[in-house]
Amino acid sequence: MNDASAGHFRALIAARLAALEHEDALGQDAQATVQLDQQSVGRLSRMDALQGQAMAKASAARRDTERRRLTAALRRLDEGEFGFCEDCGDEIAPARLEFDPAAQKCIACAKG
Structure with missing residues (x-):
């Protein structure tokens, strides 16, 4: 090469890493602890909030995996x-x- x-490819990887950082910043609120105050939120709303939180955490885990893959690609570039x-x-x-x-x-x- x-x-x-x-x-x-170094620039492409850097751009993808920056996009992941941006997505992380956007998803912080969705991962926050869900308040279980029955006076202000109904049962279905709490369930929706818990489901949204779980999906946000799963998305964060996928971003972490992608970040590790891209960091490994940068290491291979250096080597x-x-x-x-x-x-x-x-x-x-x-x-x-x-x-x-x-x-x-x-x-x-x-x-395979």
């Missing part, structure tokens, strides 16, 4: 291993890396 390609399949060692198609810069396997190995 040449320096221009590495720079492109010169980015863009190569971890199973067979062949190059991963550039289009696949454009779609998912954290991909660690070529299409053939990912399919």
